[in-house]
Amino acid sequence: MFKKLIIAAIAILGISAAASARDGYTRDLSVLPTAARTVISDNFKAKISVIKVEKSFGRVSEYEVILTDGTEITFDKSGNWENIEVRSDAAVPSKFVPEKVAKYVKDNQHGQKIVSIEREKHGYDIELTNGIDMKFDHDGTFLRYDD
Numbered sequence: 001m002f003k004k005l006i007i008a009a010i011a012i013l014g015i016s017a018a019a020s021a022r023d024g025y026t027r028d029l030s031v032l033p034t035a036a037r038t039v040i041s042d043n044f045k046a047k048i049s050v051i052k053v054e055k056s057f058g059r060v061s062e063y064e065v066i067l068t069d070g071t072e073i074t075f076d077k078s079g080n081w082e083n084i085e086v087r088s089d090a091a092v093p094s095k096f097v098p099e100k101v102a103k104y105v106k107d108n109q110h111g112q113k114i115v116s117i118e119r120e121k122h123g124y125d126i127e128l129t130n131g132i133d134m135k136f137d138h139d140g141t142f143l144r145y146d147d
Helices: 002-020 034-043 099-108
Strands: 024-026 048-056 059-067 072-076 081-085 114-120 123-128 133-137 142-146
Touching: 034 059, 034 072, 099 114, 099 123, 099 133
Parallel strands: none
Antiparallel strands: 024 048, 048 059, 059 072, 072 081, 081 114, 114 123, 123 133, 133 142
């Protein structure tokens, strides 16, 4: 009997832990860290469509923000941007693109806009309007074309 009670208690704890670890959706800008709110208000004119608060083991792991113009911005748990994607007829705001990366794209992919930029451990991954993916190091030096 005692063994069944312990097993039942563990099962209840597991279920409640899983329930509290669920991702949440909101339109309330106040759930974002201050740094993320500042990035949005200083650089994007569109309003918030939805914010997805992703959780891992019950703690916020990242925020995915979708704006009314289709822009998607991913922030880490501290509010630092990790990824910015815009519509194919737009361009990632130049503030987020290192100068050396922007120059390389302008010189080598004439007429193309950067529609996605992701900060990675070893540099940047960008995508152009023509679908080409490119990798750059943290200094903005071109590394390679990517699949």
